[in-house]
Amino acid sequence: VKFLDQNGNEIGKRGILHNDAVPLDDIPDAMVKAALATEDRRFFEHGGVDWLGTLRAAVNTFVLRKKIQGGSTITQQTAKAMLISSEGFEAGTKKSLTRKIREFILAKRLERAFEKEEILWMYLNGVYLGHHSYGVQAAAENYYRKNVEDLTLEEAALVAGLPQAPSRYSPFSHPEAAKDRRRYVLRRMFEEGMISPEERAAAAQAEVKVFGVDDMFRETAPFYVETVRRQVVDRYGNERLLHDGL
Numbered sequence: 001v002k003f004l005d006q007n008g009n010e011i012g013k014r015g016i017l018h019n020d021a022v023p024l025d026d027i028p029d030a031m032v033k034a035a036l037a038t039e040d041r042r043f044f045e046h047g048g049v050d051w052l053g054t055l056r057a058a059v060n061t062f063v064l065r066k067k068i069q070g071g072s073t074i075t076q077q078t079a080k081a082m083l084i085s086s087e088g089f090e091a092g093t094k095k096s097l098t099r100k101i102r103e104f105i106l107a108k109r110l111e112r113a114f115e116k117e118e119i120l121w122m123y124l125n126g127v128y129l130g131h132h133s134y135g136v137q138a139a140a141e142n143y144y145r146k147n148v149e150d151l152t153l154e155e156a157a158l159v160a161g162l163p164q165a166p167s168r169y170s171p172f173s174h175p176e177a178a179k180d181r182r183r184y185v186l187r188r189m190f191e192e193g194m195i196s197p198e199e200r201a202a203a204a205q206a207e208v209k210v211f212g213v214d215d216m217f218r219e220t221a222p223f224y225v226e227t228v229r230r231q232v233v234d235r236y237g238n239e240r241l242l243h244d245g246l
Helices: 029-039 051-063 074-087 097-113 116-126 136-144 153-160 175-191 197-205 221-236 238-243
Strands: 002-004 010-013
Touching: 002 221, 010 221, 029 074, 029 116, 029 153, 029 175, 074 097, 074 116, 116 136, 136 153, 153 175, 153 197, 175 197, 221 238
Parallel strands: none
Antiparallel strands: 002 010
16 A cells, blocks of 8 residues: 655555565566575575574574574565564564464465465565665665666675664664675675675675665654554555555
């Protein structure tokens, strides 16, 4: 659903997939590889849940006491995004065994219902990437004022590093942290044989240069949009809000 102000200007969107979703073929290879290397290198091998990755994250977090790590696959992250969209952020992110089991079940159902490429498409077009950007096309427009198909390697790597902590790695607010995170993404791509040493070095040294679009939506209108969203849900129901393109 799109929210417009009295002058017809778009000030917000809500829903599982927004109108700026792009076909997988239009997403550059660098963007796809960066996402896979960073979020789920065994995506095309597992059945929705990477038990080996989950076990490794649990050992690192609770046994070795290293930095807390997640073991969620791209399929699980897509399932989690769907739960958040349908039930709200608090319920969809609640740290409970019941919520995690439901996420696992939904992930397995997604794997049975869709091809891997379709799940990857849903993830890339729906993942939250900070500053009201849902999906890689919205992030490309938001941060670089260009279409996702035109992103360079260093730009794609920066965007791919955002899902873990969009606020912490925001290139607007924390450019140095964003650069460090981009360096990690490029290292993972190099380790997976996706880029050459020369490509890695050039992209890692590139300046973090973003072009934010300043508008009222980023400062005050989220409260207005949330008020209207609740009115839409009360009047038409959550399913229409999420799916009907109002």
